[in-house]
Amino acid sequence: MSVGLDAWLARIEKLHPSEIELGLERVRRVAEALGAASLSMPVITVAGTNGKGSVVALTRALAAAAGRRVCVYTSPHLQRFNERITLPDGPVDDDALCAAFEQVDAARGDTALTYFEFTTLAALWLFRHSGADLAILEVGLGGRLDAVNLVDADVAVVTSVGLDHTDWLGDTREKVAVEKLGIGRAGRPLVYGEENAPANLDAELDRLKAVPLRAGREFQVEAARLSIRDGQRQRHYPLPLPPRLGADNLATACQALVAAGFPPADDAPHQVADTGLVGRCQVRRYRGVQCVLDVGHNLEALTRLRGRLPAHAGRRRLVLGMMTDKPVEAVVALFAADVDEWYLARPAVSRAADTGRLARALPESAVAHRFDSVAAALDQAVADSGAGDQVLVLGSFFTVAEALNAMDQGD
Known part of the structure; x- marks a missing residue:
């Protein structure tokens, strides 16, 4: 067999x-x-x-x-x-x-x-x-x-x-x-x-x-x-x-x-020159909203991403899921001034940081929402977005993978 x-x-x-x-x-x-x-x-x-x-x-x-x-x-x-x-x-x-x-x-x-x-x-x-x-x-x-x-x-x-x-x-x-x-x-x-x-x-x-x-x-x-x-x-x-x-x-x-x-x-x-790579500053429209997905999970990679993000006219929302051994606080600090709302999620792997750990890294003034899954966080971030808004999805290969799966099933 x-x-x-x-x-x-x-x-x-x-x-x-x-x-x-x-x-x-x-x-x-x-x-x-x-x-x-x-x-x-x-x-x-x-x-x-x-x-x-x-x-x-x-x-x-x-x-x-x-x-x-x-x-x-x-x-x-x-x-x-x-x-x-x-x-x-x-x-x-x-x-x-x-x-x-x-x-x-x-x-x-x-x-x-x-x-x-x-x-x-x-x-x-x-x-x-x-x-x-x-x-x-x-x-x-x-x-x-x-x-x-x-x-x-x-x-x-x-x-x-x-x-x-x-x-x-x-x-x-x-x-x-x-x-x-x-x-x-x-x-x-x-x-x-x-x-x-x-x-x-x-x-x-x-x-x-x-x-x-x-x-x-x-x-x-x-x-x-x-x-x-x-x-x-x-x-x-x-x-x-x-x-x-x-x-x-x-x-x-x-x-x-x-x-x-x-x-x-x-x-x-x-x-x-136009060669791209899935999950590397990948731009995809999902339910009419511009989403940018990136697997970067260390400070150097995400600093590079921040300098390459496409322009947007409206608000920026960030779906974040990271592993426990990654520099959560430094990553949050890198994007803190550029993000209007945070959507925190725990990817379905044992090494993932829980949303409480992510929340503690945010500035006190941050507007944040916590979710049981990346898919739920993505859906809410997109639902909250309008014309000209941008949703970032980043922090881990697992985070991006779960977001891509949700997009494929939800389109």
């Missing part, structure tokens, strides 16, 4: 007692048994605190514009697990996923794998049989000890380093940098995507013996063009302004592809 995708995912969630167990020994052993410890096509691995998803999306779009067949692995998903694995012809279907899970299950024997490790191995097995020209792998957490790092990257990309997941990665940017830069390999390019680098960047690159490609140094965003390092020379690309996912992310994606031996065509940045 065949097992369906939902049953597989439910089973995989129960295979390991912990949600996270960093380390490569177990997963590498299973990968070798599976025949998926390496890939036959060039690999670009992308880590970073913020900007990973945007750089992955832009790298894929640039490669596809050149006719390359691309596989992509990302996490987490928002609405369907299949979003995590893209094959050259599109998102993986349920049957192919189940077949991959069967292969991983057979190869692991009695080795306990986390949900992320199990599904990463399934993606690698699918990529091995895809006939793709290029694989793009997004790191789940950190880098050095993340399951994705079992594959030797031809090009490593670290988009940024900030303070997030400090219990696992360290409480300074320099400690976090060691973990994220750990996806680099000796003698191979490592692209670093932010000009404001941690103090130990150069020392870590030297220790890894990676070939440095640093934003603001080897490559950069100039007034109206991108300057990208290609060996000993620079390639120049006209810069479309403003790219939806950011000029810095577009430059990082171009540099990664050039380093991988797939230089984009001269007009490629213009072709992909």
Whole structure:
């Protein structure tokens, strides 16, 4: 009797007692048994605190514009697990996923794998049989000890380093940098995507013996063009302004592809300038109201979002749901002057902060409403809005996922 995708995912969630167990020994052993410890096509691995998803999306779009067949692995998903694995012809279907899970299950024997490790191995097995020209792998957490790092990257990309997941990665940017830069390999390019680098960047690159490609140094965003390092020379690309996912992310994606031996065509940045990403400053009209959804959950990401919000003529309402380990007070302070009413919700996950915690972070003068679900908060915020008003939905992947599900069901 065949097992369906939902049953597989439910089973995989129960295979390991912990949600996270960093380390490569177990997963590498299973990968070798599976025949998926390496890939036959060039690999670009992308880590970073913020900007990973945007750089992955832009790298894929640039490669596809050149006719390359691309596989992509990302996490987490928002609405369907299949979003995590893209094959050259599109998102993986349920049957192919189940077949991959069967292969991983057979190869692991009695080795306990986390949900992320199990599904990463399934993606690698699918990529091995895809006939793709290029694989793009997004790191789940950190880098050095993340399951994705079992594959030797031809090009490593670290988009940024900030303070997030400090219990696992360290409480300074320099400690976090060691973990994220750990996806680099000796003698191979490592692209670093932010000009404001941690103090130990150069020392870590030297220790890894990676070939440095640093934003603001080897490559950069100039007034109206991108300057990208290609060996000993620079390639120049006209810069479309403003790219939806950011000029810095577009430059990082171009540099990664050039380093991988797939230089984009001269007009490629213009072709992909309108590339967007679900849940990243995503604008959607729901019941006639402009809604902006963003999965950002740390201060750096949400500061960037605040500077990119579309203009609105009326009032702004904010649907907020966050996890307990995120900087609730700092996020509230960031938006406090721009929000007319707050709609506080607890996403349906155990790590979510309750609405009391969110309420205590608000200014005393704030107008706030508390709800048992994101869907209820969204519905009320939209119902309270009129022409020219704007509803923000932010604070977590889970918050945005529940809002998108509610919109799909309510349209």
